[in-house]
Amino acid sequence: MTYENLDAKLVNELLGNGRASLRSLGEELDVSVTTVSNHLSDLEDDGVIEGYTPRVDYDAVGYDVTAVVQLQVEGNALPDVTDELQDHPQMTSVYEVTGDYDVIAVGKFTDTDGMNDEIKDLLSNPDIKASNTSVVLNAVSENEQFELEVDES
Numbered sequence: 001m002t003y004e005n006l007d008a009k010l011v012n013e014l015l016g017n018g019r020a021s022l023r024s025l026g027e028e029l030d031v032s033v034t035t036v037s038n039h040l041s042d043l044e045d046d047g048v049i050e051g052y053t054p055r056v057d058y059d060a061v062g063y064d065v066t067a068v069v070q071l072q073v074e075g076n077a078l079p080d081v082t083d084e085l086q087d088h089p090q091m092t093s094v095y096e097v098t099g100d101y102d103v104i105a106v107g108k109f110t111d112t113d114g115m116n117d118e119i120k121d122l123l124s125n126p127d128i129k130a131s132n133t134s135v136v137l138n139a140v141s142e143n144e145q146f147e148l149e150v151d152e153s
Contacts, residue, residue, distance in 0.1 A: 003039075006031065008148040010039055011048065015145055018052050055143070063090070063108040066136035067115050069122070070101035077127035078102055084125065090118065092143075101132065 006029065013025055022040070026033045043049045058064070073081045078096065085094045085105045093106040109115035112135070123131055 003031070003035070005150045005152075006035075007039055007043060007048070008150045010036065011043065012147040012150070014049070014052075015147055058108045062110050065109040065112055065115050066139060067107050067109065067119070068134045068136065069103075069105045069107065069119060070132040070134075071103040071105070071128050072100070072130040073102040074127045074129060081125065081127055085122070088118065088122075101130075 009029055010025065013020060013028055020028075022033045022036050025040075026036045029036065040049070071081065082094055082096060082103060085091050085103065088107070090109060091105050091107045093104075095104045096102065097104050107115070107118065109118065115135070119131075119133055122128070
């Protein structure tokens with residue numbers, strides 16, 4: 001048995017079912033449970049797999065307002081602003097970006113009042129020079145992961 005592409009195949013199997021047992025993964029990939037366990041440990045140690053978490057439908061638990069916030073930040077304050085955003089529990093993604101804005105953050109809120117309060121609090125930071133906030137009308141695709149390429153040649 002060759003183990004070429006085994007790590008990518010293992011990751012792809014876990015993307016389909018993050019709760020799969022070592023035994024079922026071994027059967028699906030046609031390798032031993034020990035081999036799966038060793039490769040999985042290596043993937044975790046190398047930081048390829050960072051954890052196993054549930055996929056939460058935030059709409060279903062009342063966080064049905066999503067906002068995309070773009071910020072222009074004073075140059076040397078960028079790390080402080082991104083740290084502040086990252087500390088907000090409702091900010092699900094924070095990116096440093098190129099272009100007209102320096103930061104893009106995505107947040108989930110229970111209502112527009114809560115969103116408004118959070119954004120006003122954020123904008124009280126004197127290091128934020130300008131902002132643009134968009135409210136998402138429809139999440140067509142969100143938090144999607146994709147399978148890794150497997151060389152079948």
